Amino acid sequence: MSTPETAATRGLVMVVEDEPSIAELVRMQLARAGYGVHLERDGAQALAAIGRLRPVAVILDIGLPGLDGIEVCRQLRAGNDWTPVLFTTARDDEIDRILGLELGADDYITKPFSPRELVARVATVLRRTSGTPGRSRLLRLGSLVLDPAARRAAADDRDIPLTATEFDLLHFLMGNPGQVFSRDQLLSQVWGYAALDGGRTVDVHVAQVRAKLGDASPIRTVRGVGYSAEEPRL
Template sequence: MSAPGRGLVLVVEDEPAIAELIALYLRRDGFGVHVESDGDAALAAVRRLRPVAVVLDIGLSGKDGVEVCRTLRAGGDWTPVLFVTARDDEVDRLLGLELGADDYVTKPFSPRELAARVRAVLRRAHGAPAEVLSLGEVRIDVPGRRVWAGEREVALTSTEFELLAQLMRRPGRVFEREHLLSAVWGYAASAGTRTVDVHVAQLRAKLGDASPIRTVRGVGYAADAP
Protein backbone atom coordinates (compact mmCIF):
# COMPACT_ATOMS: atom_id res chain seq x y z
CA MET A 1 0.00 0.00 0.00
CA SER A 2 1.14 3.59 -0.61
CA ALA A 3 0.02 7.01 0.63
CA PRO A 4 -3.31 7.69 -1.14
CA GLY A 5 -2.84 11.27 -2.35
CA ARG A 6 -5.77 10.89 -4.76
CA GLY A 7 -7.49 8.07 -2.93
CA LEU A 8 -6.90 4.35 -2.57
CA VAL A 9 -7.45 2.00 -5.54
CA LEU A 10 -7.96 -1.71 -4.85
CA VAL A 11 -6.28 -3.88 -7.49
CA VAL A 12 -7.59 -7.46 -7.63
CA GLU A 13 -5.32 -9.54 -9.86
CA ASP A 14 -3.94 -13.06 -9.39
CA GLU A 15 -0.98 -12.63 -11.75
CA PRO A 16 1.69 -10.92 -9.59
CA ALA A 17 3.58 -9.35 -12.51
CA ILE A 18 0.42 -7.73 -13.89
CA ALA A 19 -0.70 -6.59 -10.44
CA GLU A 20 2.71 -5.01 -9.84
CA LEU A 21 2.64 -3.18 -13.20
CA ILE A 22 -0.87 -1.81 -12.61
CA ALA A 23 0.09 -0.71 -9.10
CA LEU A 24 3.24 1.01 -10.39
CA TYR A 25 1.35 3.21 -12.85
CA LEU A 26 -1.45 4.02 -10.44
CA ARG A 27 1.08 5.09 -7.81
CA ARG A 28 2.79 7.28 -10.40
CA ASP A 29 -0.59 8.96 -10.87
CA GLY A 30 -0.76 9.73 -7.16
CA PHE A 31 -3.12 6.95 -6.06
CA GLY A 32 -2.63 4.74 -3.06
CA VAL A 33 -2.79 1.06 -4.04
CA HIS A 34 -3.77 -2.11 -2.19
CA VAL A 35 -3.48 -5.47 -4.00
CA GLU A 36 -5.47 -8.65 -3.44
CA SER A 37 -5.34 -11.87 -5.47
CA ASP A 38 -8.70 -13.56 -4.81
CA GLY A 39 -12.37 -12.65 -4.70
CA ASP A 40 -13.13 -13.21 -1.03
CA ALA A 41 -10.14 -11.13 0.05
CA ALA A 42 -11.22 -8.43 -2.39
CA LEU A 43 -14.71 -8.18 -0.87
CA ALA A 44 -13.22 -7.95 2.60
CA ALA A 45 -10.79 -5.25 1.45
CA VAL A 46 -13.59 -3.17 -0.06
CA ARG A 47 -15.46 -3.24 3.24
CA ARG A 48 -12.34 -2.54 5.29
CA LEU A 49 -10.53 0.03 3.14
CA ARG A 50 -13.35 1.82 1.26
CA PRO A 51 -11.34 2.35 -1.95
CA VAL A 52 -12.26 5.07 -4.44
CA ALA A 53 -12.19 2.47 -7.25
CA VAL A 54 -11.58 -1.23 -7.89
CA VAL A 55 -9.49 -2.61 -10.78
CA LEU A 56 -10.90 -6.12 -10.98
CA ASP A 57 -9.61 -9.09 -12.99
CA ILE A 58 -12.50 -11.23 -14.21
CA GLY A 59 -10.51 -14.46 -14.41
CA LEU A 60 -9.74 -14.96 -10.73
CA SER A 61 -9.53 -18.46 -9.30
CA GLY A 62 -12.34 -19.34 -6.90
CA LYS A 63 -14.79 -16.44 -6.75
CA ASP A 64 -14.19 -14.68 -10.06
CA GLY A 65 -14.42 -10.98 -10.82
CA VAL A 66 -17.97 -11.21 -12.15
CA GLU A 67 -19.16 -12.71 -8.85
CA VAL A 68 -17.22 -10.11 -6.85
CA CYS A 69 -18.88 -7.27 -8.76
CA ARG A 70 -22.30 -8.92 -8.49
CA THR A 71 -21.88 -9.28 -4.72
CA LEU A 72 -20.84 -5.63 -4.34
CA ARG A 73 -23.79 -4.34 -6.35
CA ALA A 74 -26.28 -6.64 -4.64
CA GLY A 75 -25.11 -5.24 -1.32
CA GLY A 76 -25.63 -1.67 -2.48
CA ASP A 77 -21.92 -0.92 -2.90
CA TRP A 78 -21.40 1.19 -6.03
CA THR A 79 -17.67 1.75 -5.76
CA PRO A 80 -16.50 2.31 -9.37
CA VAL A 81 -15.27 -0.96 -10.91
CA LEU A 82 -13.02 -1.34 -13.94
CA PHE A 83 -12.94 -4.92 -15.24
CA VAL A 84 -9.73 -6.40 -16.66
CA THR A 85 -9.95 -9.61 -18.66
CA ALA A 86 -8.14 -11.73 -21.23
CA ARG A 87 -11.46 -12.58 -22.92
CA ASP A 88 -12.29 -10.09 -25.65
CA ASP A 89 -15.82 -11.33 -26.16
CA GLU A 90 -18.91 -9.18 -26.66
CA VAL A 91 -21.07 -11.35 -24.36
CA ASP A 92 -18.56 -10.93 -21.54
CA ARG A 93 -18.41 -7.21 -22.24
CA LEU A 94 -22.17 -6.76 -22.05
CA LEU A 95 -22.39 -8.95 -18.95
CA GLY A 96 -19.78 -6.86 -17.22
CA LEU A 97 -21.56 -3.60 -17.98
CA GLU A 98 -24.96 -5.00 -17.01
CA LEU A 99 -23.49 -5.94 -13.63
CA GLY A 100 -22.71 -2.30 -13.04
CA ALA A 101 -19.05 -2.19 -14.07
CA ASP A 102 -17.92 1.30 -15.03
CA ASP A 103 -15.40 0.33 -17.69
CA TYR A 104 -13.75 -2.70 -19.28
CA VAL A 105 -10.25 -3.31 -20.71
CA THR A 106 -8.78 -6.44 -22.23
CA LYS A 107 -5.30 -7.93 -21.92
CA PRO A 108 -2.81 -7.03 -23.21
CA PHE A 109 -3.41 -3.40 -22.27
CA SER A 110 -1.35 -0.26 -21.85
CA PRO A 111 -0.89 0.45 -18.12
CA ARG A 112 -0.94 4.15 -18.95
CA GLU A 113 -4.31 3.70 -20.62
CA LEU A 114 -5.63 1.75 -17.65
CA ALA A 115 -4.53 4.52 -15.26
CA ALA A 116 -6.22 7.06 -17.53
CA ARG A 117 -9.39 4.95 -17.53
CA VAL A 118 -9.38 4.92 -13.71
CA ARG A 119 -9.12 8.71 -13.69
CA ALA A 120 -11.97 8.94 -16.19
CA VAL A 121 -14.14 6.58 -14.15
CA LEU A 122 -13.60 8.74 -11.08
CA ARG A 123 -14.38 11.93 -12.97
CA ARG A 124 -17.67 10.44 -14.12
CA ALA A 125 -18.42 9.08 -10.65
CA HIS A 126 -17.97 12.51 -9.07
CA GLY A 127 -19.83 14.29 -11.84
CA ALA A 128 -17.16 16.97 -12.27
CA PRO A 129 -13.73 17.38 -13.82
CA ALA A 130 -10.93 16.05 -11.66
CA GLU A 131 -9.14 18.64 -9.59
CA VAL A 132 -5.83 17.23 -10.80
CA LEU A 133 -5.35 16.37 -14.47
CA SER A 134 -2.43 14.15 -15.41
CA LEU A 135 -1.20 12.96 -18.78
CA GLY A 136 2.25 11.49 -19.24
CA GLU A 137 4.67 13.80 -17.43
CA VAL A 138 2.31 16.78 -17.42
CA ARG A 139 0.15 17.44 -14.35
CA ILE A 140 -2.33 20.27 -13.74
CA ASP A 141 -3.64 21.41 -10.36
CA VAL A 142 -6.87 22.97 -11.64
CA PRO A 143 -8.03 24.96 -8.58
CA GLY A 144 -4.45 25.99 -7.77
CA ARG A 145 -3.83 26.85 -11.46
CA ARG A 146 -0.38 25.27 -11.38
CA VAL A 147 1.26 23.09 -14.03
CA TRP A 148 4.21 20.69 -13.87
CA ALA A 149 6.19 19.01 -16.63
CA GLY A 150 7.84 16.17 -14.78
CA GLU A 151 9.36 17.72 -11.63
CA ARG A 152 9.55 21.19 -13.20
CA GLU A 153 6.80 23.71 -12.52
CA VAL A 154 5.82 25.62 -15.65
CA ALA A 155 4.49 29.20 -15.64
CA LEU A 156 1.57 29.62 -18.05
CA THR A 157 -0.63 32.53 -18.97
CA SER A 158 -4.32 32.23 -18.13
CA THR A 159 -5.17 31.44 -21.75
CA GLU A 160 -2.41 28.85 -22.08
CA PHE A 161 -3.63 27.21 -18.88
CA GLU A 162 -7.23 27.01 -20.06
CA LEU A 163 -6.19 25.64 -23.46
CA LEU A 164 -4.04 22.91 -21.93
CA ALA A 165 -6.76 21.97 -19.43
CA GLN A 166 -9.36 21.82 -22.21
CA LEU A 167 -7.24 19.34 -24.16
CA MET A 168 -6.19 17.23 -21.15
CA ARG A 169 -9.72 16.83 -19.80
CA ARG A 170 -10.51 14.64 -22.81
CA PRO A 171 -7.36 12.62 -23.60
CA GLY A 172 -7.29 11.36 -27.17
CA ARG A 173 -10.19 13.49 -28.36
CA VAL A 174 -9.45 15.61 -31.43
CA PHE A 175 -10.64 19.20 -30.96
CA GLU A 176 -11.24 21.35 -34.00
CA ARG A 177 -9.67 24.80 -33.85
CA GLU A 178 -13.11 26.42 -33.95
CA HIS A 179 -14.20 24.36 -30.95
CA LEU A 180 -11.13 25.45 -28.98
CA LEU A 181 -11.76 29.09 -29.87
CA SER A 182 -15.29 28.80 -28.54
CA ALA A 183 -14.35 26.86 -25.38
CA VAL A 184 -11.22 28.82 -24.39
CA TRP A 185 -11.54 32.26 -25.95
CA GLY A 186 -15.34 32.46 -25.99
CA TYR A 187 -15.82 32.99 -29.70
CA ALA A 188 -15.68 30.96 -32.91
CA ALA A 189 -14.48 32.31 -36.23
CA SER A 190 -12.30 30.61 -38.82
CA ALA A 191 -10.28 33.81 -39.21
CA GLY A 192 -9.15 33.46 -35.59
CA THR A 193 -7.87 29.91 -35.74
CA ARG A 194 -4.29 31.14 -36.13
CA THR A 195 -4.59 32.27 -32.49
CA VAL A 196 -5.00 28.63 -31.46
CA ASP A 197 -1.91 27.61 -33.44
CA VAL A 198 0.22 30.32 -31.82
CA HIS A 199 -0.87 29.38 -28.30
CA VAL A 200 -0.27 25.68 -28.97
CA ALA A 201 3.23 26.50 -30.18
CA GLN A 202 3.85 28.48 -26.99
CA LEU A 203 2.57 25.62 -24.84
CA ARG A 204 4.81 23.11 -26.59
CA ALA A 205 7.83 25.37 -26.12
CA LYS A 206 7.15 25.74 -22.39
CA LEU A 207 6.36 22.04 -21.76
CA GLY A 208 9.26 20.79 -23.88
CA ASP A 209 9.52 17.07 -24.53
CA ALA A 210 6.77 16.43 -21.96
CA SER A 211 4.14 18.12 -24.13
CA PRO A 212 1.20 15.75 -24.77
CA ILE A 213 -0.27 17.90 -27.58
CA ARG A 214 -0.61 16.26 -30.99
CA THR A 215 -1.44 18.04 -34.23
CA VAL A 216 -4.14 16.46 -36.40
CA ARG A 217 -3.52 17.86 -39.86
CA GLY A 218 -6.44 19.75 -41.31
CA VAL A 219 -8.52 19.36 -38.14
CA GLY A 220 -7.00 20.59 -34.89
CA TYR A 221 -5.31 19.21 -31.79
CA ALA A 222 -5.48 16.41 -29.26
CA ALA A 223 -3.68 15.57 -26.02
CA ASP A 224 -2.40 12.00 -25.89
CA ALA A 225 -0.56 9.91 -23.32
CA PRO A 226 2.97 9.08 -24.53
Protein backbone atom coordinates in the same frame (compact mmCIF):
# COMPACT_ATOMS: atom_id res chain seq x y z
CA MET B 1 -2.11 -12.23 -0.74
CA SER B 2 -2.56 -8.54 -0.09
CA THR B 3 0.03 -5.82 0.13
CA PRO B 4 0.01 -2.91 2.57
CA GLU B 5 -1.98 0.03 1.27
CA THR B 6 -0.12 3.24 0.51
CA ALA B 7 -1.39 6.69 1.40
CA ALA B 8 -1.57 9.04 -1.59
CA THR B 9 -3.23 12.28 -2.54
CA ARG B 10 -5.57 10.88 -5.22
CA GLY B 11 -7.11 8.13 -3.12
CA LEU B 12 -6.71 4.38 -2.76
CA VAL B 13 -7.24 2.11 -5.76
CA MET B 14 -7.62 -1.62 -5.21
CA VAL B 15 -6.10 -3.88 -7.86
CA VAL B 16 -7.46 -7.44 -7.86
CA GLU B 17 -5.18 -9.48 -10.13
CA ASP B 18 -3.73 -12.99 -9.69
CA GLU B 19 -0.85 -12.47 -12.15
CA PRO B 20 1.95 -10.92 -10.03
CA SER B 21 3.77 -9.34 -12.98
CA ILE B 22 0.63 -7.58 -14.23
CA ALA B 23 -0.35 -6.50 -10.72
CA GLU B 24 3.08 -4.99 -10.12
CA LEU B 25 3.09 -3.07 -13.41
CA VAL B 26 -0.33 -1.61 -12.65
CA ARG B 27 0.68 -0.82 -9.07
CA MET B 28 3.78 1.07 -10.23
CA GLN B 29 1.85 3.11 -12.80
CA LEU B 30 -0.91 4.00 -10.34
CA ALA B 31 1.62 5.01 -7.70
CA ARG B 32 3.42 7.26 -10.20
CA ALA B 33 0.09 8.93 -10.94
CA GLY B 34 -0.40 9.71 -7.24
CA TYR B 35 -2.76 6.92 -6.17
CA GLY B 36 -2.41 4.70 -3.17
CA VAL B 37 -2.57 1.02 -4.16
CA HIS B 38 -3.76 -2.13 -2.42
CA LEU B 39 -3.25 -5.47 -4.16
CA GLU B 40 -5.38 -8.58 -3.80
CA ARG B 41 -5.12 -11.88 -5.70
CA ASP B 42 -8.30 -13.58 -4.47
CA GLY B 43 -11.91 -12.57 -5.05
CA ALA B 44 -13.24 -13.42 -1.59
CA GLN B 45 -10.42 -11.54 0.12
CA ALA B 46 -10.95 -8.61 -2.24
CA LEU B 47 -14.61 -8.34 -1.23
CA ALA B 48 -13.64 -8.17 2.43
CA ALA B 49 -10.89 -5.63 1.73
CA ILE B 50 -13.21 -3.39 -0.30
CA GLY B 51 -15.60 -3.19 2.65
CA ARG B 52 -12.75 -2.48 5.05
CA LEU B 53 -10.68 -0.01 3.03
CA ARG B 54 -13.35 1.77 0.95
CA PRO B 55 -11.17 2.37 -2.16
CA VAL B 56 -12.07 5.10 -4.64
CA ALA B 57 -12.02 2.51 -7.45
CA VAL B 58 -11.44 -1.21 -8.04
CA ILE B 59 -9.52 -2.68 -10.98
CA LEU B 60 -10.92 -6.18 -11.14
CA ASP B 61 -9.64 -9.12 -13.19
CA ILE B 62 -12.40 -11.42 -14.39
CA GLY B 63 -10.33 -14.60 -14.40
CA LEU B 64 -9.65 -14.85 -10.69
CA PRO B 65 -9.30 -18.24 -8.98
CA GLY B 66 -12.25 -19.23 -6.81
CA LEU B 67 -14.61 -16.26 -6.69
CA ASP B 68 -14.18 -14.68 -10.11
CA GLY B 69 -14.39 -10.99 -10.93
CA ILE B 70 -17.94 -11.20 -12.28
CA GLU B 71 -19.20 -12.64 -8.98
CA VAL B 72 -17.22 -10.08 -6.96
CA CYS B 73 -18.87 -7.25 -8.88
CA ARG B 74 -22.29 -8.89 -8.60
CA GLN B 75 -21.98 -9.14 -4.83
CA LEU B 76 -20.81 -5.55 -4.53
CA ARG B 77 -23.79 -4.24 -6.45
CA ALA B 78 -26.21 -6.54 -4.64
CA GLY B 79 -24.92 -5.03 -1.41
CA ASN B 80 -25.58 -1.52 -2.79
CA ASP B 81 -21.86 -0.79 -3.07
CA TRP B 82 -21.33 1.42 -6.13
CA THR B 83 -17.57 1.82 -5.92
CA PRO B 84 -16.40 2.32 -9.52
CA VAL B 85 -15.28 -1.00 -11.04
CA LEU B 86 -13.06 -1.40 -14.10
CA PHE B 87 -12.84 -4.95 -15.41
CA THR B 88 -9.71 -6.39 -17.00
CA THR B 89 -10.20 -9.40 -19.22
CA ALA B 90 -7.91 -11.72 -21.20
CA ARG B 91 -10.34 -12.95 -23.84
CA ASP B 92 -12.74 -11.27 -26.25
CA ASP B 93 -15.52 -13.73 -25.44
CA GLU B 94 -15.41 -12.56 -21.83
CA ILE B 95 -16.29 -9.05 -23.01
CA ASP B 96 -19.61 -10.39 -24.24
CA ARG B 97 -20.19 -11.94 -20.82
CA ILE B 98 -19.45 -8.64 -19.09
CA LEU B 99 -21.70 -6.63 -21.37
CA GLY B 100 -24.47 -9.21 -21.36
CA LEU B 101 -24.73 -9.66 -17.60
CA GLU B 102 -25.44 -5.98 -16.88
CA LEU B 103 -23.34 -6.10 -13.74
CA GLY B 104 -22.94 -2.39 -13.28
CA ALA B 105 -19.24 -2.15 -14.13
CA ASP B 106 -18.08 1.32 -15.17
CA ASP B 107 -15.53 0.30 -17.79
CA TYR B 108 -13.41 -2.59 -19.04
CA ILE B 109 -10.11 -3.08 -20.83
CA THR B 110 -8.73 -6.15 -22.60
CA LYS B 111 -5.33 -7.75 -22.04
CA PRO B 112 -2.66 -7.07 -23.05
CA PHE B 113 -3.24 -3.43 -22.14
CA SER B 114 -1.10 -0.39 -21.55
CA PRO B 115 -0.85 0.35 -17.80
CA ARG B 116 -0.89 4.05 -18.72
CA GLU B 117 -4.18 3.64 -20.56
CA LEU B 118 -5.63 1.79 -17.59
CA VAL B 119 -4.63 4.62 -15.24
CA ALA B 120 -6.19 7.13 -17.65
CA ARG B 121 -9.42 5.13 -17.59
CA VAL B 122 -9.40 5.20 -13.77
CA ALA B 123 -8.93 8.98 -13.79
CA THR B 124 -11.83 9.40 -16.23
CA VAL B 125 -14.20 7.34 -14.09
CA LEU B 126 -13.18 9.21 -10.93
CA ARG B 127 -13.76 12.58 -12.58
CA ARG B 128 -17.28 11.48 -13.33
CA THR B 129 -17.84 10.18 -9.81
CA SER B 130 -16.66 13.43 -8.23
CA GLY B 131 -19.35 15.44 -9.96
CA THR B 132 -19.98 17.46 -13.07
CA PRO B 133 -18.57 21.00 -12.71
CA GLY B 134 -20.67 23.89 -13.95
CA ARG B 135 -23.89 21.94 -14.47
CA SER B 136 -25.60 21.49 -11.11
CA ARG B 137 -29.20 22.41 -11.96
CA LEU B 138 -31.90 19.78 -11.60
CA LEU B 139 -32.89 18.08 -14.85
CA ARG B 140 -36.43 16.81 -15.39
CA LEU B 141 -38.04 14.77 -18.11
CA GLY B 142 -41.42 13.29 -17.28
CA SER B 143 -41.31 11.78 -13.79
CA LEU B 144 -37.52 11.47 -13.85
CA VAL B 145 -35.48 13.99 -11.84
CA LEU B 146 -31.69 14.11 -12.06
CA ASP B 147 -29.68 15.98 -9.42
CA PRO B 148 -26.10 16.38 -10.74
CA ALA B 149 -24.78 17.94 -7.53
CA ALA B 150 -25.91 14.99 -5.42
CA ARG B 151 -25.49 12.52 -8.31
CA ARG B 152 -28.98 11.26 -7.58
CA ALA B 153 -31.66 9.99 -9.92
CA ALA B 154 -35.26 9.57 -8.80
CA ALA B 155 -38.58 8.77 -10.45
CA ASP B 156 -42.03 8.35 -8.91
CA ASP B 157 -40.64 8.86 -5.38
CA ARG B 158 -38.03 6.14 -5.70
CA ASP B 159 -34.27 6.52 -5.86
CA ILE B 160 -32.63 4.76 -8.80
CA PRO B 161 -29.09 3.47 -8.17
CA LEU B 162 -26.80 4.20 -11.11
CA THR B 163 -23.12 3.62 -11.68
CA ALA B 164 -20.95 6.66 -12.42
CA THR B 165 -21.02 5.86 -16.12
CA GLU B 166 -24.77 5.25 -16.24
CA PHE B 167 -25.40 8.53 -14.41
CA ASP B 168 -23.20 10.54 -16.74
CA LEU B 169 -24.69 9.00 -19.86
CA LEU B 170 -28.17 9.95 -18.62
CA HIS B 171 -26.97 13.38 -17.49
CA PHE B 172 -25.42 14.18 -20.86
CA LEU B 173 -28.53 13.18 -22.80
CA MET B 174 -30.95 14.96 -20.44
CA GLY B 175 -28.73 18.05 -20.49
CA ASN B 176 -29.22 18.18 -24.27
CA PRO B 177 -32.90 17.21 -24.68
CA GLY B 178 -34.13 16.46 -28.17
CA GLN B 179 -30.63 16.32 -29.65
CA VAL B 180 -29.57 13.09 -31.29
CA PHE B 181 -26.06 11.80 -30.61
CA SER B 182 -24.23 9.01 -32.40
CA ARG B 183 -22.55 6.24 -30.45
CA ASP B 184 -19.15 7.70 -31.26
CA GLN B 185 -20.23 11.11 -29.97
CA LEU B 186 -21.54 9.59 -26.74
CA LEU B 187 -18.37 7.57 -26.26
CA SER B 188 -16.30 10.71 -26.63
CA GLN B 189 -18.48 12.94 -24.45
CA VAL B 190 -19.29 10.47 -21.65
CA TRP B 191 -16.45 7.96 -21.61
CA GLY B 192 -13.81 10.41 -22.77
CA TYR B 193 -12.11 8.13 -25.28
CA ALA B 194 -12.65 6.27 -28.55
CA ALA B 195 -12.60 2.50 -28.93
CA LEU B 196 -13.16 0.01 -31.72
CA ASP B 197 -15.94 -1.74 -29.79
CA GLY B 198 -17.37 1.47 -28.34
CA GLY B 199 -20.75 0.97 -29.99
CA ARG B 200 -21.39 -2.15 -27.95
CA THR B 201 -20.37 -0.35 -24.79
CA VAL B 202 -22.82 2.49 -25.41
CA ASP B 203 -25.66 0.16 -26.38
CA VAL B 204 -25.29 -1.97 -23.28
CA HIS B 205 -25.14 1.03 -20.93
CA VAL B 206 -28.25 2.46 -22.57
CA ALA B 207 -29.98 -0.89 -22.02
CA GLN B 208 -28.88 -0.89 -18.38
CA VAL B 209 -30.25 2.61 -17.78
CA ARG B 210 -33.53 1.76 -19.48
CA ALA B 211 -33.93 -1.39 -17.42
CA LYS B 212 -33.42 0.54 -14.19
CA LEU B 213 -35.71 3.43 -15.13
CA GLY B 214 -38.51 1.40 -16.68
CA ASP B 215 -41.35 3.59 -17.99
CA ALA B 216 -39.58 6.70 -16.67
CA SER B 217 -36.72 6.32 -19.17
CA PRO B 218 -36.42 9.33 -21.49
CA ILE B 219 -33.88 7.68 -23.80
CA ARG B 220 -35.08 7.15 -27.35
CA THR B 221 -33.35 5.20 -30.10
CA VAL B 222 -33.04 6.96 -33.44
CA ARG B 223 -32.54 4.14 -35.89
CA GLY B 224 -29.33 4.35 -37.87
CA VAL B 225 -28.13 7.38 -35.92
CA GLY B 226 -27.95 6.96 -32.15
CA TYR B 227 -29.82 8.13 -29.05
CA SER B 228 -31.63 11.16 -27.65
CA ALA B 229 -33.48 12.13 -24.46
CA GLU B 230 -37.10 13.22 -24.80
CA GLU B 231 -40.24 13.45 -22.71
CA PRO B 232 -41.53 9.89 -22.23
CA ARG B 233 -44.51 9.14 -24.44
CA LEU B 234 -47.76 8.44 -22.63
